[in-house]
Amino acid sequence: MSNSAPAYFAKANTVVVHALAVRKAYDRGRIGVLDNVALEVCAGEMVALLGASGSGKSTLLHILGGLDAPDLGELSVCGLDPGNEKNRLVLRRHHLGFIFQLHNLIADLTVEENLRVPALAAGAPSAETKARVRELAESTGLAHRLGHRIQDLSGGERQRVAICRALMNRPQLILADEPTGSLDEATADTIFALLRSLVKDQGVAILLATHERRFAEQCDRVLRVRAGRIEES
Amino acid sequence: MRFLALVFVNLRRHKLRALIGVAGIGFGVAAMLTILAIIGGAIGMFERILAVDSHYLVFERNTSDLFFSSVTTKQIEGIRVLPQTEAAHPLLFGLVSAPGHPIITCFGLEAGNPRLTRAKWIAGDAADFGRKKNGIWLGARAAKFLDAAASETIGIGRGKFFVAGILETENGFEDGGVFFPLAAAQEFFHRDGVASVVAVQLRNPAQGDAFKQAVEEAYPGLIALENREFNQGYTQFRILRFTGWAVGLCAFLLGGLGVANTMLLSVFSRIREIAVLRVCGFSKGQVAGLIFGEAAVIAGFGLGFGFALGFGALAALQRVPQFHGYIQSAISPLLMGGIVATALSTALAGAIFPARFAARIQPAEALRYE
Numbered sequence: 001m002s003n004s005a006p007a008y009f010a011k012a013n014t015v016v017v018h019a020l021a022v023r024k025a026y027d028r029g030r031i032g033v034l035d036n037v038a039l040e041v042c043a044g045e046m047v048a049l050l051g052a053s054g055s056g057k058s059t060l061l062h063i064l065g066g067l068d069a070p071d072l073g074e075l076s077v078c079g080l081d082p083g084n085e086k087n088r089l090v091l092r093r094h095h096l097g098f099i100f101q102l103h104n105l106i107a108d109l110t111v112e113e114n115l116r117v118p119a120l121a122a123g124a125p126s127a128e129t130k131a132r133v134r135e136l137a138e139s140t141g142l143a144h145r146l147g148h149r150i151q152d153l154s155g156g157e158r159q160r161v162a163i164c165r166a167l168m169n170r171p172q173l174i175l176a177d178e179p180t181g182s183l184d185e186a187t188a189d190t191i192f193a194l195l196r197s198l199v200k201d202q203g204v205a206i207l208l209a210t211h212e213r214r215f216a217e218q219c220d221r222v223l224r225v226r227a228g229r230i231e232e233s
Numbered sequence: 234m235r236f237l238a239l240v241f242v243n244l245r246r247h248k249l250r251a252l253i254g255v256a257g258i259g260f261g262v263a264a265m266l267t268i269l270a271i272i273g274g275a276i277g278m279f280e281r282i283l284a285v286d287s288h289y290l291v292f293e294r295n296t297s298d299l300f301f302s303s304v305t306t307k308q309i310e311g312i313r314v315l316p317q318t319e320a321a322h323p324l325l326f327g328l329v330s331a332p333g334h335p336i337i338t339c340f341g342l343e344a345g346n347p348r349l350t351r352a353k354w355i356a357g358d359a360a361d362f363g364r365k366k367n368g369i370w371l372g373a374r375a376a377k378f379l380d381a382a383a384s385e386t387i388g389i390g391r392g393k394f395f396v397a398g399i400l401e402t403e404n405g406f407e408d409g410g411v412f413f414p415l416a417a418a419q420e421f422f423h424r425d426g427v428a429s430v431v432a433v434q435l436r437n438p439a440q441g442d443a444f445k446q447a448v449e450e451a452y453p454g455l456i457a458l459e460n461r462e463f464n465q466g467y468t469q470f471r472i473l474r475f476t477g478w479a480v481g482l483c484a485f486l487l488g489g490l491g492v493a494n495t496m497l498l499s500v501f502s503r504i505r506e507i508a509v510l511r512v513c514g515f516s517k518g519q520v521a522g523l524i525f526g527e528a529a530v531i532a533g534f535g536l537g538f539g540f541a542l543g544f545g546a547l548a549a550l551q552r553v554p555q556f557h558g559y560i561q562s563a564i565s566p567l568l569m570g571g572i573v574a575t576a577l578s579t580a581l582a583g584a585i586f587p588a589r590f591a592a593r594i595q596p597a598e599a600l601r602y603e
Contacts, residue, residue, distance in 0.1 A: 106242075
């Protein structure tokens with residue numbers, strides 16, 4: 001990649017996300033959401049997708065995570081085409097972690113049970129799962145909360161549980177959709193710092209959709225999403 | 234956490250809904266168990282009436298009901314002299330009414346009939362059967378509901394009869410009946426010289442085919458069936474069994490609809506959660522498995538509840554004098570297996586649409602859904 005390449009192309013070597021000419025529209029093409037989107041994300045990189053609400057950030061994350069399909073375009077995530085169901089399943093089970101603005105935890109389960117869900121889906125051995133849950137809970141200060149139900153946790157704790165759940169199966173890439181959007185400023189800072197440390201300490205790539213400039217500016221790269229297009233920052 | 238634990242979590246969180254599903258299956262199980270046990274008991278009793286000390290039953294070919302079958306005295310005598318025959322016991326069935334009792338079954342039989350000698354005699358003696366003028370002999374239950382004692386004169390149909398004895402058999406159907414000497418029964422029911430069936434004991438059970446052939450060659454209007462063959466093929470029994478299963482299946486159908494409703498509501502109320510499971514790596518099959526798992530657990534609890542309810546109802550019915558002997562005391566493993574299989578398949582069938590719906594939930598769309 002030359003130095004003059006646009007910001008949405010990665011500069012490092014191991015590309016975990018490659019998207020080219022991706023288009024998406026709803027309502028039989030009447031509502032255009034993504035228009036000719038191209039981007040790359042490399043391992044160990046934290047890339048911000050900065051844009052206003054409705055700009056297409058979430059749709060792009062959903063498409064990259066195989067939760068939605070593009071109308072057109074070329075996609076590769078962790079070396080797999082998320083266009084077919086088998087690859088999507090492999091991606092979600094082994095390569096991707098999702099964090100949402102609303103934590104999307106299962107309220108009737110305990111913290112530990114929520115963390116076990118991805119391992120259950122992947123068929124991970126119980127002993128290994130138990131050790132991983134303990135490791136993640138300790139690293140995020142949730143060890144004393146493992147037996148508690150989600151409704152007993154604060155907003156910040158819930159989002160930390162969601163981050164741990166995203167990390168359960170040791171993903172290469174985390175797709176984070178406004179993870180600090182529903183939190184107060186102090187808690188949001190803590191959560192962002194936690195995400196930053198994941199990149200630094202574990203080499204995880206994070207694609208962070210946010211509308212908060214202060215967080216975007218702390219990322220390795222910032223891609224602006226405006227009216228369904230990615231622009232250089 | 235294991236997959237099954239997730240199933241239980243989902244059921245626990247909507248206890249009332251799950252209980253409605255359990256109750257639906259449970260009532261289906263109880264209904265089927267009770268109906269089939271009663272029908273099975275009634276058929277069993279009838280089979281025992283016919284099969285006392287006999288290997289073969291001979292009756293009129295192509296008759297729709299044994300009550301309408303006619304085997305003549307000449308034919309009975311012919312059967313008796315066949316080389317394979319050890320003993321032949323004619324039996325005439327009839328129905329009469331008594332004040333307050335519109336249907337009472339009557340049995341016309343000869344003095345040497347094994348069912349008389351094997352009975353427990355409460356009043357009178359088997360040796361006196363047929364020797365008392367204008368005498369009838371009552372089953373123990375019939376004596377009770379007719380409020381009759383030995384040596385009394387009671388009205389049966391158009392006649393007045395002397396109660397010459399009271400006997401208790403192992404069979405509730407017989408116990409509720411009135412026993413006439415064969416000739417008296419033929420006269421009373423205007424069926425002179427005929428019996429309904431002849432129960433035949435063979436000298437050697439291995440000669441069954443030869444006996445059957447001999448009877449059917451000599452009397453083309455008659456049919457000889459081995460007891461087991463008769464029990465399986467007799468139309469009335471088949472209709473009864475079919476009716477039992479049909480009524481039970483209808484009860485299960487309602488139970489299945491209950492499960493379908495429970496599972497549908499369960500799926501609709503957690504569309505977002507199912508989307509999250511998909512995001513976390515659950516396959517469509519795993520999501521469907523979760524729903525089927527919940528239905529199977531509902532069926533399991535429904536079976537437990539239904540069997541408890543059904544056996545409780547049967548135990549209670551056995552205490553009712555009118556049902557004495559009609560309730561099958563031993564429920565066959567086949568019946569139990571049939572009920573378990575029906576309950577499971579009903580619950581799983583009820584879960585097909587909800588499971589299909591759940592498996593097809595689009596995560597991105599569902600996550601947008603608030």
